[in-house]
Amino acid sequence: MTSLLLQAAGGSAATMQLVLLGGMILVFWLFMIRPQAKKAKMAKQFQENMQKGDKIVTIAGIHGVVNKVNEDGTILLETSPGSYIKVEKSAISLEWTQNVNKNAAAVAEKK
Structure with a gap:
């Protein structure tokens, strides 16, 4: 039992x-x-x-504007007028890009 x-x-x-x-x-x-x-x-x-003219930030902290989106998974990033670097799309940080664009919009609204 x-x-x-x-x-x-x-x-x-x-x-x-x-x-x-x-x-x-x-x-x-x-x-x-x-x-x-x-x-x-x-x-x-x-x-x-992503398309031409977007302001982005890479995971390395490089700020720039998309100049060209290539078919091989890369973009041509303009870091300063006339200065370009080729960067993988996967190296773009969503969070940092959103933060920078949000701050830029807030500054523009204050003016």
């Missing part, structure tokens, strides 16, 4: 451990994996929709 009670208690403990493990995986997915995937999707979309 006591062995049946111990087996029943052991089975419910194993089930509880599986439920807790599943809950931890769900929380990890909700707070870590999903937001990163969403952020990566937004960055890729931003990089694909």
Whole structure:
């Protein structure tokens, strides 16, 4: 009789451990994996929709204006009048570019 009670208690403990493990995986997915995937999707979309005249910032902190979007996944970036560098699209920072453009818009509104 006591062995049946111990087996029943052991089975419910194993089930509880599986439920807790599943809950931890769900929380990890909700707070870590999903937001990163969403952020990566937004960055890729931003990089694909770049066009001539956009003010951007690279992940290295180089500020410039897109002069030409090449078919090989690169852009020609004008850093100062007459000075150009070739940069991979993947090296463009979405967050820094949005921050710089937001600050520029705020300064323009104050004037």
